[in-house]
Amino acid sequence: xxxxxxxxxxxxxxxxxxxxxxxxxxxxxxxxxxxxxxxxxxxxxxxxxxxxxxxxxxxxxxxxxxxxxxxxxxxxxxxxxxxxxxxxxxxxxxxxxxxxxxxxxxxxxxxxxxxxxxxxxxxxxxxxxxxxxxxxxxxxxxxxxxxxxxxxxxxxxxxxxxxxxxxxxxxxxxxxxxxxxxxxxxxxxxxxxxxxxxxxxxxxxxxxxxxxxxxxxxxxxxxxxxxxxxxxxxxxxxxxxxxxxxxxxxxxxxxxxxxxxxxxxxxxxxxxxxxxxxxxxxxxxxxxxxxxxxxxxxxxxxxxxxxxxxxxxxxxxxxxxxxxxxxxxxxxxxxx
Numbered sequence: 635x636x637x638x639x640x641x642x643x644x645x646x647x648x649x650x651x652x653x654x655x656x657x658x659x660x661x662x663x664x665x666x667x668x669x670x671x672x673x674x675x676x677x678x679x680x681x682x683x684x685x686x687x688x689x690x691x692x693x694x695x696x697x698x699x700x701x702x703x704x705x706x707x708x709x710x711x712x713x714x715x716x717x718x719x720x721x722x723x724x725x726x727x728x729x730x731x732x733x734x735x736x737x738x739x740x741x742x743x744x745x746x747x748x749x750x751x752x753x754x755x756x757x758x759x760x761x762x763x764x765x766x767x768x769x770x771x772x773x774x775x776x777x778x779x780x781x782x783x784x785x786x787x788x789x790x791x792x793x794x795x796x797x798x799x800x801x802x803x804x805x806x807x808x809x810x811x812x813x814x815x816x817x818x819x820x821x822x823x824x825x826x827x828x829x830x831x832x833x834x835x836x837x838x839x840x841x842x843x844x845x846x847x848x849x850x851x852x853x854x855x856x857x858x859x860x861x862x863x864x865x866x867x868x869x870x871x872x873x874x875x876x877x878x879x880x881x882x883x884x885x886x887x888x889x890x891x892x893x894x895x896x897x898x899x900x901x902x903x904x905x906x907x908x909x910x911x912x913x914x915x916x917x918x919x920x921x922x923x924x925x926x927x928x929x930x931x932x933x934x935x936x937x938x939x940x941x942x943x944x945x946x947x948x949x950x951x952x953x954x955x956x957x958x959x960x961x962x963x964x965x966x967x968x969x970x
């Protein structure tokens with residue numbers, strides 16, 4: 635039996651539970667029907683979901699369910715949204731999103747995904763597209779309820795160890811600063827995709843598996859006055875330090891993807907996936923926050939609902955699923 639303990643000082647701090655969600659990746663040709671997916675989510679108490687594009691059938695399947703969504707705005711549409719007027723953005727929102735799902739179920743619009751580091755062609759279009767979308771939301775009196783952001787990969791950092799050294803890659807600063815300014819001005823979160831699995835497997839000679847899986851019973855890293863017992867929090871705080879170095883203090887942060895594969899790579903297993911994901915869930919629900927932001931629970935979305943057999947790249951990328959195609963859990967994680 636795996637036992638997960640939270641440090642005593644966390645339990646004694648005033649905390650607020652953070653939302654827990656799951657990513658609904660659909661790069662596969664064998665997924666269950668949308669109605670079955672909705673039943674799976676509701677039966678497991680999952681009320682926050684990230685979808686990666688505004689597929690009409692997918693959005694309609696969520697309509698009226700009470701499940702809150704992060705809806706992705708594809709990278710490919712960013713140039714049109716950036717070049718068009720707020721009226722064009724308004725029409726795009728109404729025909730592609732609002733026609734298919736009630737606005738009160740939309741928590742965020744994720745404008746592009748990992749653009750700045752992995753799809754740089756679209757980098758100049760991110761903030762102009764977000765600005766037009768924001769003005770469209772203002773027209774509909776939705777700018778305070780539907781927040782805009784753009785998820786970024788950990789590779790936007792040129793330094794992350796120790797966390798206090800967190801610094802954005804100088805090659806993307808000219809694009810990241812306008813993004814941070816937009817987020818700060820609109821009270822929106824900085825979205826990041828964080829995978830300690832990748833950090834561990836690329837640097838296993840320096841990073842212990844216990845540190846990556848929350849299994850360390852004491853601090854592994856001392857960074858000034860702050861002590862770190864797991865790589866997840868260290869990774870998040872590196873982003874916070876990087877934002878502060880650009881002059882943005884207090885911008886909230888949402889982890890839009892994190893997870894651990896069950897097979898296909900080094901230390902990819904059911905046991906390790908359970909250890910990692912369940913600890914992420916427990917800490918979010920306990921609202922413990924990171925050492926740099928204690929008591930501020932981190933909103934997080936686990937990747938992924940199902941394995942995705944259509945994924946390219948390394949074999950492990952196909953094996954992040956938490957549920958089987960029949961709706962059963964691959965491992966016994968709890969979401970509440």
